[in-house]
Amino acid sequence: MEPMLIEGEAIPEAHDRRWPDAGPAEVSDLDLLDAYSRAVVAVVETVGPAVVSISVAGRGARGQGAGSGLIIAPDGYVLTNSHVVHGAPRLHVTLTDGRGLSASLVGEDPATDLAVIRVDAAGLPHGTLGDSRALRAGQLAIAIGNPLGFESTVSTGVISALGRALRSTTGRLIENIIQTDVALNPGNSGGPLVDSRGRIIGINTAIIAMAQGISFSIPIDTAKWVVPQLLARGRVRRAYLGLAGQQRPLDRRVARALGLATRSAVEVISVEPASPAGRAGLRQADLIVAMSDRPIGSVDDLHRFLAEWTIGEPISLTALRGADLVRIRVTPAEWA
Helix, strand or coil, X not given: CCCEXXXXXXXXXXXXXXXXXXXXHHHHHHHHHHHHHHHHHHHHHHHHHHEEEEEEECCHHHCCEEEEEEECCCCCEEEECHHHHCCCCEEEEECCCCCEEEEEEEEEECCCCEEEEEECCCCCCCCEECCHHHCCCCCEEEEEECHHHCCCEEEEEEEEEEEEEEECCCCCEEEEEEEECCCCCCCCCCCEEECCCCEXXXXXXXXXXXXXXXXXXXXXXXXXXXXXXHHHHCCCCCEECCEEEEEEECCHHHHHHHCCCCCEXXXXXXXXXXXXXXXXXXXXXXXXXXXXXEECCCHHHHHHHHHHCCCCCCEEEEEEECCEEEEEEECCEECC
């Protein structure tokens, strides 16, 4: 039997092996989905045993709370959020194997919303810390935690944006925050955000109420800077000047005439007399425009500068006092 002709093309019969096979495209899609699933499963099997549930009891009127944590060392050190454990008289950790252990606070840093607690155990599975500087928007992100008390819950999504900023409970700006569309709920706080190779890239910290698909994580590079200080001292050392300030716009003509590189400054509202700023002669109403020739246009700029500066090393501070620029030598002390 001859094949039929339609618009000059031969259509083979069903038994004819020349019939186009739609299979490869379908198989390709299935392979992609299967690869995605295998990646997520591998991450869960690798990192999941290092994720713990943290119960907090007896915290005043708040009663009992819960969060998540990541074991970062086999001898029982657990990384979590400061807001999960802050002010808690009793901490209890549940491992994925069902063991329940009491925990103690090693140290916390509310300014970055990070904390380290410890359980009395050894040989524990632990996570591998990655590099958050190498992240790209759109890449796969996996969260493991205990949302709403449901232990060992996995959710996936992508990195939505990088370089976000959030205010901590202390009012300081936490920078380079990771934004994802990974589903997070109360109880996920303190749990890890993981890449497709099982490396920890962030610590989940916040969601926006009433919003869907907007979640935030502290970048792991921030944690790698904070954790050693918490292990050594129980807190993070930060430089301290002893002043209160607010952002104030500068008159453009004044800024242009003085050659200033910023359109705003930090107005000094008050100065503690016995503080480094007080001893250096900084006055109320001074407008700080630079620190060691680095432009300062906001309180956040000031915090960033002090976070990077060595405690005890003098700073050349430039301030606008009336119509004059003055240089003041101030030596920051350690914040107690």
